[in-house]
Amino acid sequence: MTALDGAIDLHSHSTASDGQYPAEQVAERAAAAGVAVWALTDHDSVAQLRAGRAAAEAHGLRFVPGIELSVHLDKREVHLLGHFVDPESAELRGFEDLLAEKRRVRMGEMIHKLAALGVALTPEEIEKFSGGKTLARPHVARAMVERGIVGSVKEAFDRFLGEGRPAFVGRHRMPVEDAIALVRGAGGAATIAHPGLNRIERGDLERMKAWGLSGVETYHADHVPSQREKYLKICAELDLVPTAGSDFHGPEVAPGRKLGMVSMSEAELERLEARRG
Template sequence: MGTIDLHTHTTASDGILSPEELVELAAVRGIEVLGITDHDTVAGLPAAQSAAAHRSVKIVPGIELSTAVETGEVHILGYFIDPADPVLQAHLASLATARRERAQRMVDRLRQLGIPVTMEDLEAIAQGGTITRAHAARLLVARGFAGSIDEAFERFLGRNRPAYVPRTYPSPRRAVEIVLAAGGAPVLAHPLSAGDPETILGELVPVGLVGLEAWYAEYAPEIQRELVALAARWGLIPTGGSDYHGPGFRAERELGSVDVPRQSVDMLAARARSGRGGAATLPEQ
């Protein structure tokens, strides 16, 4: 069990635990550095930071930005961001509106398939957080229309499935620029989801990408080693995290299930600090 986990989600997006509950679990499991990286929102950061102030857990303020690509899935993690940055806030406000419109279209498609769900049902699952496909998947499982989160995606919500609704997101390049504008260190999340990582890196490294998520919980050790080597070839910081969404979400993504070296955190902080005149540090608690 590692003591650093840089990729987690709370009820502010599609996680199952509140920020306070996640911090409490991290403390119980001996996590010393916890990255809060909710999808397209920073709403969970204040509560997580407040909870961590009373425990031996240091919070890395982060975000996971969704992007639009032809194939695969490219997400950009931002570490040591300034949550109040106006460029970031403007992007998130626009995205929140687009996400809600997408959620309504998803509900409409599910109802056309004979599945009686409503926006109110989705909102109840989301508990005030950003509505995502994961919430729809949990709703389908709860109503007995799917046996698991994976089945819900495979049958209804995945790309080219009957309830899938295309997303309105920025390009990966723009996501990197948004993280940089917020004073953060941009990192390519779960790079194998991107299709050909080399192609994506060729596009994003020149515009400021600084890291690659090599120690990802769902990747086998040999794949993780290959990604560490890939990061080295491109001069990137190897990072890692569980992508933990809460108990019962996906067994492979258990909190603290990867072993991330402290050097990675220090290098991310240094890169963010160099971009904002010396402000990025882990808080003393």
């Protein structure tokens, strides 16, 4: 690998899941932000990885194909990132189709709950914000913003769509050990996303390492310095790779998260790639 001149950002989203921009525009923005290595990690979807790779090559970026999976650790939701996955993996494609159908059913349940609250949205109003098969709560929130029901995506979650709010509907999630096996079976390396946001502790990471976890997203856009220090220490103790991700969705969805705002070392990237399944 030649020396890199730019940031390494291993966490971003396109319209294949809940991002604001298609993969081509995310790649363009990554290049403009000084990113050298860029991963596209859509929720439960590999639909735009082919387009992402082509766009990355056009902008001189090294592309890391990825995915983000919503999974269960005991009774908690956590998010698992897969990096260097094979976009043509039959297992990933099959899982994507299964999740897309379950998300569509879930969206119908949310529409029904919102209607009971006096908020009438149609599937078409929501689906126009999705560039792929995956429908997610931010698509509902953006439809609510467009209608003037709320002023922001955050307000939609705070009032209606967040866990415990009146229009919340839980989603299908697989056990984290099964998700790690899925990622590794697709040739990827599994990393736990934003552990500070999900209150992941050392014991949790020990268990997940035994199941094949390769790394921890230590340098996340929302982690404060003390959280980064905490997970760096755990990574050193457990021989896990500390990774970096802006978790970019676009300013309408997640304002404040900018591509390339966090980074990791080239040596850490090489260690992560060496741990592919």
